[in-house]
Amino acid sequence: MEQKTVREKVAQILTDIEKDDTYLQLALKKELDTLEVKDKGFANELIYGTIKWRLRLDYVLDQFSKTPVKKMKPFIRQLMRMSVYQILFLDKVPASAAINEAVKIMHKRKMSNLSGFVNGVLRNIDRNKSEITYPNLSVYYSIPEWIITRWMKYYGEMETKAICESLSQRARVCIRINNLKTTKDKVKALLSEEGITVLEEGFLPESLYIHAPNGIHHSPSFKAGLWTVQDESAMLVGHVLGPEKGDEILDVCSAPGGKTVHLAELMQNEGHIIGADVHEHKIELIEKNAKRLGASIVEGKLQDGMLINEDWKEKFDKILLDAPCSGLGIIKRKPDIRYAKDETAIRDINNIQRKLLKNAINYLKKDGILVYSTCTLTQEENQNMVEYALSLGLQLDAIPYDMPACLKPYIKDNAYIEILPHVTDTDGFFMARFRK
Numbered sequence: 452m453e454q455k456t457v458r459e460k461v462a463q464i465l466t467d468i469e470k471d472d473t474y475l476q477l478a479l480k481k482e483l484d485t486l487e488v489k490d491k492g493f494a495n496e497l498i499y500g501t502i503k504w505r506l507r508l509d510y511v512l513d514q515f516s517k518t519p520v521k522k523m524k525p526f527i528r529q530l531m532r533m534s535v536y537q538i539l540f541l542d543k544v545p546a547s548a549a550i551n552e553a554v555k556i557m558h559k560r561k562m563s564n565l566s567g568f569v570n571g572v573l574r575n576i577d578r579n580k581s582e583i584t585y586p587n588l589s590v591y592y593s594i595p596e597w598i599i600t601r602w603m604k605y606y607g608e609m610e611t612k613a614i615c616e617s618l619s620q621r622a623r624v625c626i627r628i629n630n631l632k633t634t635k636d637k638v639k640a641l642l643s644e645e646g647i648t649v650l651e652e653g654f655l656p657e658s659l660y661i662h663a664p665n666g667i668h669h670s671p672s673f674k675a676g677l678w679t680v681q682d683e684s685a686m687l688v689g690h691v692l693g694p695e696k697g698d699e700i701l702d703v704c705s706a707p708g709g710k711t712v713h714l715a716e717l718m719q720n721e722g723h724i725i726g727a728d729v730h731e732h733k734i735e736l737i738e739k740n741a742k743r744l745g746a747s748i749v750e751g752k753l754q755d756g757m758l759i760n761e762d763w764k765e766k767f768d769k770i771l772l773d774a775p776c777s778g779l780g781i782i783k784r785k786p787d788i789r790y791a792k793d794e795t796a797i798r799d800i801n802n803i804q805r806k807l808l809k810n811a812i813n814y815l816k817k818d819g820i821l822v823y824s825t826c827t828l829t830q831e832e833n834q835n836m837v838e839y840a841l842s843l844g845l846q847l848d849a850i851p852y853d854m855p856a857c858l859k860p861y862i863k864d865n866a867y868i869e870i871l872p873h874v875t876d877t878d879g880f881f882m883a884r885f886r887k
């Protein structure tokens with residue numbers, strides 16, 4: 452039997468993902484493992500790019516095809532999207548290669564009768580691509596209309612454009628140096644020996660931006676727990692909580708433990724941290740992370756943050772509530788998130804956030820500190836949660852960390868901040884600090 456080419460495999464993966472959203476991670480892992488290393492990068496690029504730019508790709512296809520994208524057969528729809536993605540976005544792939552491959556796949560899949568249609572539409576798009584104009588920001592940035600409408604209302608047009616532009620870029624790869632085991636200088640030297648390029652310093656003392664080739668998780672310095680991958684905004688959450696040696700800390704929504712272990716590093720591994728999560732299989736992830744990084748004060752614990760644990764009442768000096776959220780601040784890393792949520796999902800997730808916050812307050816000692824954070828950009832999940840926390844009797848508390856200059860104008864009441872992705876070229880984040 453003739454082997455499937457990378458493009459044919461990708462079109463099939465995209466078709467499967469469209470049938471079942473939850474398939475994305477699974478499909479990628481299983482199917483990509485069957486590819487040779489040299490093809491994996493290209494396959495990833497095609498899959499993520501086609502998903503990310505879907506709204507724009509569909510708009511362009513609808514301008515040039517008599518059959519609307521919605522009415523195309525699922526496999527052809529994905530093949531067309533994937534091919535237009537190559538034509539519009541991939542400079543290194545000649546459009547003719549993308550088009551010829553698409554036509555070949557049509558013949559191979561016994562759909563020769565439609566190969567003329569595929570060829571004609573794609574060639575026409577290629578010929579006219581510089582003339583295409585887009586009707587609105589939603590289509591141009593491929594971000595659903597309801598999200599753009601919200602952002603325009605809250606941030607105004609200029610800031611919304613800047614947010615969209617930033618979220619459309621490729622995410623930089625930031626690593627956190629593990630001060631429990633090493634120093635930044637030593638890691639820099641090791642990375643260079645391992646062939647990993649260091650690009651630039653971040654604004655935090657523990658952060659470093661690198662060029663990440665495939666498989667950085669196999670590098671000896673990673674395996675030895677000398678560093679971990681974490682967005683720099685996410686690192687700021689730890690500094691806003693400001694843990695101290697000897698603190699008793701609860702991380703209510705801990706998995707996979709990125710911030711939990713960072714707290715242990717900031718505490719020089721002295722004190723105690725419970726890293727809780729509602730999903731049993733994720734507790735293992737927290738523990739595995741803590742073990743690799745040598746954070747021995749971290750204890751993984753299965754606990755639904757919405758249900759009361761009597762043993763924890765007034766027990767903790769500090770609590771981190773890094774709540775499950777709509778994730779709109781991280782769509783450059785997870786391109787499918789933008790389509791997975793809608794207004795109803797925001798309401799539902801906000802109900803959970805409120806329950807988690809209300810419950811967490813029970814666990815805080817008097818005068819204890821609670822930090823609430825999300826990686827999203829919606830008012831309900833961010834600014835309105837500050838009002839809610841105050842209504843529950845918490846008080847705002849001054850952020851103890853000297854924030855980078857570019858972020859200072861965004862700090863409100865000294866106590867909370869929304870990090871817009873374009874300001875720091877990081878993920879979008881929200882963090883608020885309260886005292887009981």
Ligand SMILES: C[S@@+](CC[C@H](N)C(=O)[O-])C[C@H]1O[C@@H](n2cnc3c(N)ncnc32)[C@H](O)[C@@H]1O
Binds near residue numbers: 703706709774775
């Ligand atoms: C934003 S993620 C946390 C990321 C984590 N803090 C880190 O930095 O690695 C939210 C987490 O909340 C967990 N979660 C969702 N509902 C929960 C609940 N009711 N109680 C506890 N954890 C919950 C999810 O399993 C998920 O791991």
